[in-house]
Amino acid sequence: MKPFADETKQIDILKSRNLLFLDEDKAKRVLMNYGYYEVVNGYKMFLLEDSSTREQYKPGATFEHLTALYELDKSIRNGVIQASLEIELSLRTAIAYTLAEDFGVEQRQYLYYKNFRQGDTIWSDSQPTNERAILLNKLFHLENRNIEPLNHYRTNHGHIPPWILLKESTFGNLKYIFKLLKGPQKDKVISICYGIDISDVTDNLRSLFKDTLDVVNSFRNRAAHSGRIFNFKSTIYKIRYNNTFHNKVEITPAQYRIGLGQSDLYTLSKILDYFDNKKAKINLDVYISYSIKKHCENYKEDLELLANEMNYPLDELKQELKE
Secondary structure: OOOOOOHHHHHHHHHHOOOEOOOHHHHHHHHHHHOHHHHHHHHHHHOEOOOOOOOOEOOOOEHHHHHHHHHHHHHHHHHHHHHHHHHHHHHHHHHHHHHHHHHOOOHHHHOOHHHEOOOOEEEEOOEEEEHHHHHHHHHHHHHOOOOOOHHHHHHHOOOOOHHHHHHHOOHHHHHHHHHHEOHHHHHHHHHHHHOOOHHHOOHHHHHHHHHHHHHHHHHHHHHHOOOOOOOOOOOOOOOOOOHHHHHHOOOOHHHHHOOOOOOOHHHHHHHHOOOOOOHHHHHHHHHHHHHHHHHHOOOOOHHHHHHHHHOOOHHHHHHHHHO
C-alpha cells in the first residue's frame, strides 16, 4: 500500500529525485489545487533522465517546468473541448434537418422504425435485440422527459420536432443515429456538415466522416476526464488510410504504417478542416498555437518535443506560430 504524503513530503520526495523548486510555497499550492498525480505523474516522463535505473530528473529540471507543461496541456484540452462542441452542434443540426426534411417534424414520422437500419444484433437480459431498438428506446425516453423546451413544444405545438428533441441527445447518441441512418440520409448529413453537394459525397468521404466522428469523440472523452491530451493517440479509433485525406496532408502509406495520420492531435486538426463550420478547426488551432507560443517563451527547448509528441511537422508548426 502506498502511504499518504502531504505536499511537504511530496516536495521532499521530488527533491530526492533531483527536481529543483524555484518557489516551494507556490508549488505546494499547485499540488493542493491540482494533485501530485495530475501534475507530476502526468508530465514527468518529459523531464526524467533516460538512462537512469531509478527515477531521476535531468540536471536543471524544475517543478515549474512540470507545471508549465500541465498548464499548456490544460489549455490545449480546452481547445479540444471547444472544437468537439462545434462538431457536435453541426452534426446535431444536420441530422435534425435531414430527419425533418425526409420524414417530417412529428415524432411518429421521424422516429418511425423503418427510417433506420436495424444494425447489429445485441443480447440484453439473455434476449436478442438490435441497435435500432436500443436507439429508438433512448430517443423515446428523451421524448418523455419533463423538461424545457420539450414541455413547451409538447403542450403548445402537439409535437416535438427533431431539432428540439436532439438538443437533449449526447454526442455518442448522435453518432449512433448517424450510424443507423440509411444511405441517402447519411449522404445528406455528410453533405450538410462538409458544405458540399450531395453528388460529391464519395466512398472516401463517407469513410472519413465516420472515422472523424469516432476520433473526435475519443478526444472529447479524453479531454472531459482531464487526460493528457497533446500526445494523445486513440488506441481504439483511428482514421483508416484514405487517399482523399492522406494525399491532401501528404502522408504516405509508409508514414501511415508507423502511426502518422491516424489519431493524433495533428490529424484531429486536419480532419476538422473538412467541416463547413470552420469554428471547430479555428478554435483548436488557436488554442494549440497560443498555448505552445506562450509555453516556449520560457521553454524554447520544448518546441521540438511538442511537435514530435503531437506528430506535427516541425516546420509547419513553426510557421503557424509566426502567424
